[in-house]
Amino acid sequence: MEQYMQQELTDKIIEQAAILYDADPTTITKIGGFENFVYEYHKNKQDYILRFVHSGHRTYDLVLAEIEFIDYLDHHDARVSTVVHSIHDKIAEKITINSEHYFTVSVFEKARGDLVKNEDLTAEFYQMFGREVGKLHRLTKTFNPKHKRPQWYEENFSDIANKYLQYDSEIIDLYQQVEATIKSLPKSIDNYGLIHTDLHFGNMFYDGEKLTFFDFDDSAYKHFLSDIAIIIFYHFRGLDNRHEKYNEKVRFILHNVMKGYQLENMLDLEFFKHLNEFLLLRSVILYVVMTAAGFDQHENPRYREVHAYRREASINNWVAVDLDYVLEGL
Template identity: 25%
Template sequence: MLTEEDYAKVAKEALIQYPIMCEKLVYIGKSDNVTFRVHTNDDNQKFLIKIHISTSSNKSKDNIESELIWLEALAGDTDLTVPAPVRNLKGDLVTDISTDHSNNKFIVTIHHWVNGEVLYREPTSSETANLALLMAALHKHSMQWNAPDGFNRPVYNSDHLFSSLNQLKQLVNLKIIPSEAFVHVEESAHKIANLIQSFERSQSNWGIIHSDLHESNYVFYEDIPRPIDFSNCGYGFYLFDMAETFLHLSFENRKIFIASYSKVNQLQENYYELLEAFFIWSIIRNFAFHSLNPNEQQSLAESFPSVIQDYFIKYLNGENFLLN
């Protein structure tokens, strides 16, 4: 098992291949990636280095490169502050690293550091309005941008929905959540899938989305939100992107978000029905993700009954729940 010091050696080996003079490396953390902040002799110029260690099929080299292609386009085409990638001395977005101290091969990427503060709380009404404008700007770019050949990112469709459902069902098999409650989840998933399949995709409702814009994946700088993690970006409905963010907003802030977003991008007539369906889908996705961690399974089981009552049963009964 590699240590923090081992990963630091990988980072330093990678930095040789970039036009960056590193003064200091600061370890940030480890998840799907091991991350360091790169300090230079200019306090205003910092970088984020990622050592990609996930073995997920969504983390292949071409998949990672595609994420950076969109980030590079966003940085070049918009006024948004995003973690724009840095190309290495060969002009590549992704760098392969092999080191003497390890038999492992690593994929490394470097991004411009995005200054700002994580909220660690519910955003205020004005912050929520600005967050909606950020999402609207991302969607506006997506509507107008043509991905290059070979662009490879996840697709958030009914297959993805059922993949999450099957993952979550493992908690039933482990007798962590009751099968009689899970029936409501299965029925909801099938209802959502039918809606997805009848929902005609168009340039105005489907494209590249962030898909994970919550309080850990954006920072605020002088009251302006900046997205900082695009690792789950992929093809999906713009309303699904919004529903994911709604998981982390109060009823009132959801209303503010819709009003602010609508000033930039017009919502379709049946947007509310779709938002509620995609909100349920987002719950399934998030529960499935956290179910992979044995340390979180018990807390999921404890929250499951109220989530079924407050959301799934209401959704199946046609009761509105998203804004009240």
């Protein structure tokens, strides 16, 4: 999130949200958030997630569209967090900051389980993971929303890059090239639709048997392959194609994910020849978002190191895989 948004979430705003959802403000604690502000509270033996979205990040209507999608998935047996209604029976509430800005507030039942651990990452886990993603993609084909989420390229990352990286034409040009390439790919109901777009392990909990997905803040109309590329990309943060085991590990993940995925949805395997474009797109976008969030000026040197690495990984395309090897036998 941009830094000014952090300054506008005051105790008064949090207290207003507590009233709207009949929550005890003394039980509300901050638990994180990168693009939004995420809190937790306890009520009637149940844990809940309280989320604040700044209007500078998403409009009220866009948040409504996100939550409408989650609610639809939940009612069709997808593994997502259940939406909680406010005291006004709304799935989202608007809290005014000033004449220009506001927060959109929403609440979800906290997902069962905990973050995925390294020891969980077996072939069976990835097959289960793939099947749940396949279910999301199957269900999106029949979703008819009242409120509309954006096309992925309407996020205007190019504008954000120009604002924060006007000195770095190499990154700006790279983003525009990759964006243009992916925009030109064919689209149909069988390969393109409303998807999560951010399926890294920070956006799901695992209870030992099943995953539950949350944080659909970045959901957009995009190629289904993007969700699969994200699974691969975030498994290898800090590990890239300079490592001798990189392609072997990508192959293991992809083959098991698709073994489960195809039990729920079919995706033309010919489309996987574009996997590297989607991996590179995420790498560049992540660098742009990190820059907007001030990683390059963070007091913690680790943040600055990660930021610098992400630029090098993007410019040098360290995320690319050996497609012949990785896709063989898929």
